[in-house]
Amino acid sequence: MAEQTVSRTVVIPNQQGLHARPADQFVKLANQFSAQIEIQRETLTVNGKSILDLLTLAAEQGTELILHATGDDATEASEALAALVESFAEHDLEGEEDA
Amino acid sequence: MKFADFIGANAIKPELESSDKESVIRELTAGLVASGSIAEENVESIIKAIMKREELGSTGIGRGIAVPHTKHPSVDKLVGTVGVSREGVEFASLDGEPVHLFFLLVSPPDRPGDHLRALENISRQLRDDMFCKFLKQSKTNEDIAQLLEEADNNQFGS
Numbered sequence: 001m002a003e004q005t006v007s008r009t010v011v012i013p014n015q016q017g018l019h020a021r022p023a024d025q026f027v028k029l030a031n032q033f034s035a036q037i038e039i040q041r042e043t044l045t046v047n048g049k050s051i052l053d054l055l056t057l058a059a060e061q062g063t064e065l066i067l068h069a070t071g072d073d074a075t076e077a078s079e080a081l082a083a084l085v086e087s088f089a090e091h092d093l094e095g096e097e098d099a
Numbered sequence: 100m101k102f103a104d105f106i107g108a109n110a111i112k113p114e115l116e117s118s119d120k121e122s123v124i125r126e127l128t129a130g131l132v133a134s135g136s137i138a139e140e141n142v143e144s145i146i147k148a149i150m151k152r153e154e155l156g157s158t159g160i161g162r163g164i165a166v167p168h169t170k171h172p173s174v175d176k177l178v179g180t181v182g183v184s185r186e187g188v189e190f191a192s193l194d195g196e197p198v199h200l201f202f203l204l205v206s207p208p209d210r211p212g213d214h215l216r217a218l219e220n221i222s223r224q225l226r227d228d229m230f231c232k233f234l235k236q237s238k239t240n241e242d243i244a245q246l247l248e249e250a251d252n253n254q255f256g257s
Contacts, residue, residue: 016211019218020166021156024193051160051193052226058219060212 005070006078011062013089018059020051022088027051029084035071037081048081100216102224102247105179105204107134111240112182115201123188124149124167127180127203136178137171137205145171145205159192163235164225166218168204177206177213181247183237199235200225230255 012018018026030037030048037048041063046053048067059065065085069077110130117123128146131137137145148169152158159165165188180203187197202221206214224230230250237243249255 017215019211019215020158020160020168024156024160052162052164052222055160055218055222056226058215060215 003070004074005068006074007066007068008078008082009064009066010082010085011064012059013061013086014091015061016091017061017063018054018057018088020055022091023051023054026054026081026084029080030077033069033071033073033077033080035069035074035077037077038068038070040066040068100213100220101251102181102220103251105177105217106181106247107136107178108240108244110134110136110178110180111243112180112201113237113239113243115182115184115188117184118186118188120153120188120190121146121150123182123184123190123198123201124203127167127182127201130180130182131178131203131205134178134180136180137174141171141173145169145173149203149205153191157191157193159190159194159196159198161192161194161196162225162231163187163196163199164202164231165190165192165198165200166202166204166221168206168214170208170214171205172208174205174207177204177210177217179204179217181234181243183235183243200231224250224255227255 039048041057112130117126149167152169158167182201190198
């Protein structure tokens, strides 16, 4: 079967942006899939399974990111990761204290 | 954002002596007092807030690196310091390894963008193996200050 790449756009929903804790959550979930995960912000593309890479995106609230998943479980990975990013909105409701 | 924007040379800790999480945070925070970045009277409150953040998940992000941080209303701009531990500190890191390189940040509560840009700078430089190697080998404040200046001048990383 040919390698498939699934790409989808997500927008960072929470006030604090993609800081250390959500980046950690993202990397942990990404590593549960065999698919290669890349995240693109404009011309910069980084490894979605590396927390250092994610933090170099400096993605604030409202930043548009494109998730590229390549591999057998690309569709599942893409859906799960997009749902996770959407769920960051709930951090604001929790009255998130840290950064 | 550059290192020079948030790390004062007097705050740098080239020879950390602590071996546990709270002690090393205390040592790094003392650096921020020495550089005048935070007031002595706020130290305990800042340490408590940083430790509370660590309970939500360690900021030891792997590869021997940690970025302990908090927001605190007593600062009106983002301040930070860098510390190096030769022995390594048990920090409950994501990869379980001891931490040798620390970047500690304290930021005003209403400036999430500045915090993200400081993390961007730190993580971009730390992705470069040469930068990490030179930082670990640094023995004095001057060594580290010079290394950070070279990094600010784009001599490392991408």
